Amino acid sequence: MPVENTGFSDLLWQLAFQVRSRCQRAVAESGFTLYGMHVRLLHLIAAEPFCRAQTLVETSGRDKAQIARLLKDLQAQGLLTRAPHPEDGRSRVITLTAEGNELLATVRAAEQAVESEFLAKLSEREVETFVRLGRKMLAP
Amino acid sequence: MPVENTGFSDLLWQLAFQVRSRCQRAVAESGFTLYGMHVRLLHLIAAEPFCRAQTLVETSGRDKAQIARLLKDLQAQGLLTRAPHPEDGRSRVITLTAEGNELLATVRAAEQAVESEFLAKLSEREVETFVRLGRKMLAP
DNA sequence: TTTTATGGTTGATAAAGTCAACAATATGTC
DNA sequence: GACATATTGTTGACTTTATCAACCATAAAA
Numbered sequence: 001m002p003v004e005n006t007g008f009s010d011l012l013w014q015l016a017f018q019v020r021s022r023c024q025r026a027v028a029e030s031g032f033t034l035y036g037m038h039v040r041l042l043h044l045i046a047a048e049p050f051c052r053a054q055t056l057v058e059t060s061g062r063d064k065a066q067i068a069r070l071l072k073d074l075q076a077q078g079l080l081t082r083a084p085h086p087e088d089g090r091s092r093v094i095t096l097t098a099e100g101n102e103l104l105a106t107v108r109a110a111e112q113a114v115e116s117e118f119l120a121k122l123s124e125r126e127v128e129t130f131v132r133l134g135r136k137m138l139a140p
Numbered sequence: 141m142p143v144e145n146t147g148f149s150d151l152l153w154q155l156a157f158q159v160r161s162r163c164q165r166a167v168a169e170s171g172f173t174l175y176g177m178h179v180r181l182l183h184l185i186a187a188e189p190f191c192r193a194q195t196l197v198e199t200s201g202r203d204k205a206q207i208a209r210l211l212k213d214l215q216a217q218g219l220l221t222r223a224p225h226p227e228d229g230r231s232r233v234i235t236l237t238a239e240g241n242e243l244l245a246t247v248r249a250a251e252q253a254v255e256s257e258f259l260a261k262l263s264e265r266e267v268e269t270f271v272r273l274g275r276k277m278l279a280p
Numbered sequence: 281t282t283t284t285a286t287g288g289t290t291g292a293t294a295a296a297g298t299c300a301a302c303a304a305t306a307t308g309t310c
Numbered sequence: 311g312a313c314a315t316a317t318t319g320t321t322g323a324c325t326t327t328a329t330c331a332a333c334c335a336t337a338a339a340a
């Protein structure tokens with residue numbers, strides 16, 4: 001039995017787009033020519049040491065073709081390295097370079113400034129609730 | 141002063157993509173060859189009688205070029221009509237056709253089935269809280 | 281009346297996304 | 311060990327979403 005119209009999808013569609021485009025504009029204004037997806041991947045790699053492409057595919061839910069291309073771009077920009085995986089000859093371990101880490105720190109600052117514009121309208125407790133409920137929906 | 145890392149952007153990015161791609165797959169499996177953005181626009185038009193392109197641009201935050209193209213598509217598919225605006229010679233009033241309304245009702249059912257998969261993990265109260273907090277962030 | 285602003289259309293292009301094909305490697309079966 | 315099947319990652323090819331620019335018609339301001 002489908003739920004009543006909660007406005008959930010509409011809300012998510014709107015909020016996600018607003019946050020996303022605002023963040024991307026802020027990153028661009030900081031002088032970086034990274035795609036939004038490049039930034040998201042940098043975040044994921046930083047959050048998950050010893051990851052490989054397959055890890056990112058699973059975590060992000062994105063298509064492996066897209067992930068492979070983005071990784072290739074980021075490696076070309078010197079932001080990450082890929083070393084043979086010790087246990088799987090088909091994979092490589094992905095690591096951020098010092099440059100990659102530095103850039104990510106700067107990008108994070110820009111993104112957090114944008115985030116705070118949205119979150120300023122909520123109490124700390126409300127923010128925590130929103131994130132917790134969202135994560136609950138994402139849990140397997 | 142930027143907020144601490146709340147995980148907000150990450151969550152939003154993940155959740156929005158998951159919901160979006162699931163919904164789009166469900167709509168496609170219902171036999172419709174509509175883009176995701178077509179569907180979103182149909183929702184917006186249905187929700188706002190007497191709207192025009194500019195209305196949709198403002199409500200959605202999308203670029204007017206994109207909105208114009210999507211409207212053109214939907215009109216070509218017989219899902220909406222555009223009549224001269226009584227007060228503004230540059231605009232047209234957008235109205236869903238009977239076919240458009242019918243299609244939207246069907247699409248809504250498919251989307252709500254998907255929605256309920258995500259929302260089933262929350263109580264009704266939690267759903268309402270999530271949506272309320274989200275809307276609070278979007279308020280001007 | 282003239283100038284400036286706005287709404288909508290189209291051109292052109294970029295970013296995000298998806299499915300397919302294939303080579304290399306891993307795993308399972310006998 | 312040999313062979314069949316599955317998985318991982320790369321690239322080709324294409325679609326969908328998104329953005330900026332240019333322009334015309336109309337509206338609003340000066």
